[in-house]
């Protein structure tokens with residue numbers, strides 16, 4: 533477990549939507565995969581779940597004292613961190629993800645999308661797309677601006693954009709205002725899970741033409 537090295541986490545909006553079951557499947561997989569790698573977010577999720585449960589009880593007329601919510605929050609604040617679950621090291625992916633892609637990198641059905649970059653699209657419901665990306669050392673992710681929310685979880689290696697560095701377990705959340713060029717860092721391939729809410733808008737004509745074909 534590399535919990536202590538994770539610097540970029542799932543944000544509150546995504547956590548809340550995940551906890552209440554309102555995320556598209558593709559985003560849920562990515563959030564669940566991050567949570568399985570990150571104690572901090574696992575604790576945060578349990579807080580959301582507990583608070584959500586209390587709010588639900590209050591709404592459904594079950595007798596809950598007026599201070600129940602505060603009591604619960606206090607309890608969460610003082611409770612011990614949950615037990616870590618150690619995964620066997622032979623599995624290349626966090627468990628929520630291995631349900632979709634199997635346990636080994638060797639069996640991924642990669643599809644080349646140019647510049648040495650490869651992808652493998654997960655089979656999820658249609659509102660969002662989740663795909664594994666393989667980025668060779670020093671290579672950039674396809675040049676794009678974002679439309680909608682894009683969430684990228686690093687599974688192996690690292691990538692860096694103009695301002696920040698993302699290592700294993702880190703999550704980058706980008707939106708339509710983000711315009712950057714992430715590059716696989718540290719001289720080794722970067723493998724990540726990228727989830728997009730809507731098709732990416734490529735600035736380059738070539739990419740725009742092939743976009744419908746590769747469903748990126």
Ligand SMILES: [Zn+2]
Nearest residue numbers: 541542570573
């Ligand atoms: Zn986290």
